[in-house]
Amino acid sequence: GDSVTQMEGPVTLSEEAFLTINCTYTATGYPSLFWYVQYPGEGLQLLLKATKADDKGSNKGFEATYRKETTSFHLEKGSVQVSDSAVYFCALSPDTGRRALTFGSGTRLQVQP
């Protein structure tokens, strides 16, 4: 079945550091890929998405590129802020018409001033 694997956290960075959170997936065909963010006490929010190979999703300084050849969708940001501290989830939606999302286990990011 479909699966998503994320790097384990917590990831602790100083403000303005470069961020990479690795995400790889297993799925047949061409799934859509997503990054969601969960701030403390809040629901999941869509951060960015990509629906086909080589697409780059971007939002709020975060970027991720859909790499079909390596089945990856790594999240990057050039300069993190304390306000980026949250849990980040990589997810996929299959191209089979099934609407359910499959999530990774999440990566907690802690940014220190």
Added chain:
Amino acid sequence: GAGVSQSPRYKVAKRGQDVALRCDPISGHVSLFWYQQALGQGPEFLTYFQNEAQLDKSGLPSDRFFAERPEGSVSTLKIQRTQQEDSAVYLCASSRDREVSTFGSGTRLTVV
């Protein structure tokens, strides 16, 4: 309302008790999803409705779990004879057909 609303925010149940969790989706959203998020894990799919039709319930972990959406709007997730392993955050999400889902803040269920 502007977002997906879930109630209650917190629920403590004694083992063996029945519980009902409510989800009010965004008005006009035909698709509605329930997910279960255990502590320290990502959400796992439970079930999916399109309007009032339950099109996918493959993620429901046992026959103690039951979901309904009788009028195609509000949905209720019911768990009968709760067990400790049912302790989790239950997330509801809704969307217009084939668009990205908007998630609610969840109901945290603790079974003692």
